[in-house]
Amino acid sequence: MLEKIAEVTGLNYNIQDPILNAVLQRILRKLPEGTTANTPDLHDRIRAAEHQVNEEGQLAIMNLVRVLSADPAPRELKIKSSPKGARMQQPSTTGVRYSFGPVWNHSVRRGRGIAVVPANREKLNNQALTLGIDDPALMDVQSLCSRIAAELGAE
Secondary structure, three states: OHHHHHHHHOOOOOOOOHHHHHHHHHHHHHOOOOOOOOOOOHHHHHHHHHHHHHHHHHHHHHHHHHHHHOOOOOOOOOOOOOOOOOOEEEEOOOOOEEEEOHHHHHHHHHOOOHHHOHHHHHHHHHHHHHOOOOOHHHOOHHHHHHHHHHHHHHO
16 A cells, blocks of 8 residues: 555655655555545545645644744743852741852842842842841832842941
8 A cells, every 4th residue: 555655646665765654654544544555536535645744744844943933931040059158047937048148149239130030039038137127028129139238248
């Protein structure tokens, strides 16, 4: 049957060519059930099955192009787990232990980077509380960073 499909589609049948055989097998699977080499409208059925296989290939290529040309997802900054330099460790009100090292404090002083990510707001608030700043949760991130930076500079 594969030889007949190759003949109708214009492909040179070679039993040792795995790529050609895979294409012919896909066309064979698309043929309606009960199709044999003696079916009267075999050529039309093979052409329709070949068209379905080609459409699937075009859809796969279009999806690949869409994925490759899409804008990359925005990076989310995360706290690194490896310590760098001297660190000040403090427990939080939720029981999580935070440590404020040079990388974190540099980010707080600049007012951007890892310290201003919304996921790290609790750590920023905790640092403010340990430095004696009242109601850090009510302040916006930039002013809170400025206040913490002022306190860190005084130390």
